[in-house]
Structure formats: C-alpha cells, structure tokens
Amino acid sequence: MTRLLVECTYVFQHPKVNSGIQRVVRNVINQLPETVDGVQCIPVAMFKGKLYRVLKLGPLDNPFFNGLMAFGGRLERLAHRYHQLHQRLDQRCTSQWTRRALYVAYRLTAVAGFSVPLRLIDQLNRYHLPKRCSPLQHQPGDQLVLLDSSWHADFFPLAEQLKRDGVGIVSVIYDLIPLTHPQFYDTRLVQIFNEWFDWISKIADGYVTISTTVRDQVREELHRRVGPAKADTLWFDYFHLGSELDLSEASAAVEPRLTRLFATSEPVFLMVSTIEPRKNHGYLLDAFELAWAAGSKARLCIAGRIGWKCDALLARVREHPELNQRLFMFNDLSDTSLEHAYSHASALVFPSYVEGFGLPLVEAMQRGLPAMGSDIPVFREIGGEFMAYFDLAAPQSLVDLVTHMENTGTFPAARTVSEWRWLGWREASAQLVKRVLRNLKKAPVAVERQHADCP
Structure with a gap:
C-alpha cells in the first residue's frame, strides 16, 4: 500500500454547494492530514476518464468565474425542479397524445434553457482546471476512498480500471435511506441509488459509514446482496462527523x-x-x-x-x-x-x-x-x-x-x-484515515465507547 486517494469529485466540480454530504466532504478534505503512519493522503477528483490530484477544492479568486459557477449551480437546481414538475404533470396526464406533446415541450425547454448553458459553463470550467488540479498517476497498492456522493458520478469505468490495476476501493456510505425508505424519494433517484449500491457491492473491498447504526445496516445489506461468504471477506467500520461551520465569517452580516x-x-x-x-x-x-x-x-x-x-x-x-x-x-x-x-x-x-x-x-x-x-x-x-x-x-x-x-x-x-463533548472536523478527518488504515493493516480493533460523551 502506498497512498490513500480520497475522492471529492462532486464537491470539486460544485464548490458552492453547501448541504449535507457536500459539507462533510469539504470539511474532511480541507482537514485531511498529509500523512498518517507514513501513508500519504491525497485528495483526488475523477472526470473525463482521468484521475487528478486536487490542489484547490474551493473556487478560484475570480469573481466573474465564481459568479458563473454559482449561476451554474442555481441553474442545475432549477433544471432538477423543472424535471420534477414534468414528472408530476406526466403522471397526471391520461391522454397519450397529451403526454407526448408535454414531453416534446419539456425537451425543447430543457435543452435550450438548461442543457446548452450548462454545457457552455462546463467548457469554461475546463480552462480553469489546471489552476485547481493536476493529473495524477495511480500506483498498485493505492487505496481509493470514495468519499463523495458517487451515485451521481460518471467515473465508474475509471474506478473499475483502477481496481484492475491493483488499486483498492473503499466506499464511504452516509446512509441507505433510498433503499430502506424509498417512499421519501423520487423513483428515479431510488433506482440510481440501488444501481450504485449494486456496483459498489461488487467493487469495494471495505466500507466506512458515519455511524455504527449505518455500519450495521450496510453489513446486513451486503450479506443479503452478495451472500455471507463474500460479505465476510469484506470489512466494515465507521467514523463520526465534526461540527464546525467552516464557511461562517465573523465580519459577514446576519440575515x-x-x-x-x-x-x-x-x-x-x-x-x-x-x-x-x-x-x-x-x-x-x-x-x-x-x-x-x-x-x-x-x-x-x-x-x-x-x-x-x-x-x-x-x-x-x-x-x-x-x-x-x-x-x-x-x-x-x-x-x-x-x-x-x-x-x-x-x-x-x-x-x-x-x-x-x-x-x-x-x-x-x-x-x-x-x-x-x-x-x-x-x-x-x-x-x-x-x-x-x-x-x-x-x-x-x-x-x-x-x-x-x-x-x-x-x-x-x-x-x-x-x-457533552464531540470531535471537530480535524479529528473527524484523522479518524476516517486511521480507521481505513487499521482495517487495511488488519490491526486489532479495541473495544470503543460509541456515544456522545466520548469523541
């Protein structure tokens, strides 16, 4: 084993998004130790079939470009809501001709209003990539830690190639709610998440979750999907999240x-x-x-x-x-x-x-x-x-x-x-790395207190 490659693709591509998983990924990467027990930790992103070392996770110091990226983020969210609206209208239509006309109108609006502008923004983004990342050559024995929301990603073929080249795969899983409670999500998201979990259950060597509750659920789901014989060859662990609001500015105005x-x-x-x-x-x-x-x-x-x-x-x-x-x-x-x-x-x-x-x-x-x-x-x-x-x-x-x-x-x-005491993001990031390493090294796991009065 040579290095931990900690993946943060979605946050790298959408540095202005600040909810849920994105907040976790940003804080873990920003607090990622350079080395732990002699093992180098490198933040990476994967897109266009290539692996990159992340030099700067946040946006560049360029107001115009940052404004354009923020506009792109808002446009993506608007496109998502427009898609949801189309789905609701489509479900209400009983006439085949009405549904077909609705679909044509949806596609024309989506292409002109969303797809074309988003593609132009993506092209502009490519010109700035060398300032934020550089190509990275993987090595046999590297461990790729999939920290970000990879069910939305298009890097599956690259990850599979890295696996064939001797790179280990570790999946960070935040929850299984789209599988256990699908009624809370759109049908398409449930399908995407299920397909992703099928993929990750075949490619990952180990799993790190954000609570013992989810760790046990993941172990149970893997036993169900791949069978006890295969699941028992895998490892399961967890780490806890930090608490600081890293984007808070003392000089900024309160609403x-x-x-x-x-x-x-x-x-x-x-x-x-x-x-x-x-x-x-x-x-x-x-x-x-x-x-x-x-x-x-x-x-x-x-x-x-x-x-x-x-x-x-x-x-x-x-x-x-x-x-x-x-x-x-x-x-x-x-x-x-x-x-x-x-x-x-x-x-x-x-x-x-x-x-x-x-x-x-x-x-x-x-x-x-x-x-x-x-x-x-x-x-x-x-x-x-x-x-x-x-x-x-x-x-x-x-x-x-x-x-x-x-x-x-x-x-x-x-x-x-x-x-009550809890760990901060620096400790959380170090905890993630150490718990990956202890499983890779087959180190004995000490009995630990898991509740709030012990970080």
Whole structure:
C-alpha cells in the first residue's frame, strides 16, 4: 500500500454547494492530514476518464468565474425542479397524445434553457482546471476512498480500471435511506441509488459509514446482496462527523429578518435541514399548532433549502396564519446566519423519520444548544442522555417537552448539554484515515465507547 486517494469529485466540480454530504466532504478534505503512519493522503477528483490530484477544492479568486459557477449551480437546481414538475404533470396526464406533446415541450425547454448553458459553463470550467488540479498517476497498492456522493458520478469505468490495476476501493456510505425508505424519494433517484449500491457491492473491498447504526445496516445489506461468504471477506467500520461551520465569517452580516426574530424574549425552537419528506416538518407543525392552541408563546424557526416532494408542506407554511408571527422559514441562510441561529435559539428540534447521522444535532449541541429529536437509534448514538426524545406517533410528546422547557426554564434531558463533548472536523478527518488504515493493516480493533460523551 502506498497512498490513500480520497475522492471529492462532486464537491470539486460544485464548490458552492453547501448541504449535507457536500459539507462533510469539504470539511474532511480541507482537514485531511498529509500523512498518517507514513501513508500519504491525497485528495483526488475523477472526470473525463482521468484521475487528478486536487490542489484547490474551493473556487478560484475570480469573481466573474465564481459568479458563473454559482449561476451554474442555481441553474442545475432549477433544471432538477423543472424535471420534477414534468414528472408530476406526466403522471397526471391520461391522454397519450397529451403526454407526448408535454414531453416534446419539456425537451425543447430543457435543452435550450438548461442543457446548452450548462454545457457552455462546463467548457469554461475546463480552462480553469489546471489552476485547481493536476493529473495524477495511480500506483498498485493505492487505496481509493470514495468519499463523495458517487451515485451521481460518471467515473465508474475509471474506478473499475483502477481496481484492475491493483488499486483498492473503499466506499464511504452516509446512509441507505433510498433503499430502506424509498417512499421519501423520487423513483428515479431510488433506482440510481440501488444501481450504485449494486456496483459498489461488487467493487469495494471495505466500507466506512458515519455511524455504527449505518455500519450495521450496510453489513446486513451486503450479506443479503452478495451472500455471507463474500460479505465476510469484506470489512466494515465507521467514523463520526465534526461540527464546525467552516464557511461562517465573523465580519459577514446576519440575515436582518433572522436578527429581528431573536430580538424578543419568547423562546425560539430551531429546525435545520433540507425541506423534504423524511425530515418530517409536518409533524413539527402539528406539534406546534397544538402548543399554540394551548397558549404557548414559543416560536418555530425552520431553516433549510427547498428539496423535493415538499410542495404541500411549503404551501402549508406560506399560508399559515402564524407565518412571521410565531412561525418563520428561511431557505437560504449563510453559515454566518446559521451560526447566529444556533447561538440564540432555545433548543433544536429534529423530528426526522430516519437519518444516517444527524449533523445539525452535533452542530447545535457543540455550541451549547440543547436538542430534541425523534427517538431513533442513530440519535441515541449521537445524543445519548444529553438529548430529549419524542415519539413520532404522538405530536403531543413534543408539545410536552416544549411546554416543560417554556414553563420551567430547564431542558428535559437526563444530562446537561454543557457536559457533552464531540470531535471537530480535524479529528473527524484523522479518524476516517486511521480507521481505513487499521482495517487495511488488519490491526486489532479495541473495544470503543460509541456515544456522545466520548469523541
């Protein structure tokens, strides 16, 4: 074994995207140690059938180019939403001729409005590549760590060639939710993720997840897909994510509407996540409507970009009688504004049906903000006795937590969040590398504490 090649292709190509996995990848790469136990760690990207060493993960110091890339990112998201709209309309059409006409209109608009501009932006991007990366020759014994969201990638043939050339493959898996809970996603994404997992189950030598909960799920899924004999030749491990908001700038301005929200004395309960079905915002609204009906003055602040399958939820928020009174929504907060929200809220509320980790919980609690979450295994793994938990089958259970805190001024958890400790991104990145290496070297694994009071 010579080197760890840590892949970050999507984030390299979309440096302005700052949600979920992209935040993890950026922080792990930016904190990646140069060497661990004599093994060199190299960030890499793969595109156009070639392997590149990443010299600069973030955008260049070029306002015009960065603005163009940001526009390209927004255009990609708009293209995705347009595709979702077409799918919904297509499903409602009963006439074959109407569906055909709708498809022709969709293709003409998609090509002229999205595909052509995005291709031009991609061509311009190629001129700047030498400033951000350089070709890298792989070597037998290298280990390729697929850290980024590779189910969207087109580098599968290259990865397979590297495997044939003696490069080991390690897959980082964030969750299996598209497989275990497909109802929360578009059919096409579920299909893509399933095809990707079939591919990764055949090519990877080992798997690193972001929680013990997901590690056990991946091991079970591999046993099911490839059989116990093959699965038992593979290795499975995990690492935990850090907590710093690396794009927060002390000199940057906080969203004025957010500042006004926290300027009064009433408690504010904060929800941070992409707005999509499995995050369960509807449960949150149900609970707070019950609390408001009972006389609570608590306010609910929803922060997160707009995702998918959320039209009904967005309409419910935008038409809500408490909007901008006791209910607030922000869809494009900067890290600076998010830092302000974490620092001034009364508690975080996180009612997800299922998670691979739950990064907002760590971000909040590391800043001393207590967290209430749905009673699911991964939240117990992260929060232990420092969190308060509610029953997703009973919104009143969350109401009881909110009103208890509002009436007593104390947070209803067994242990105080001030005693809670967690690792930062530097430690998280080093932990990932060390846990890959210990499996590659077949080092004995010590018995470890997995919960929140021990990094």
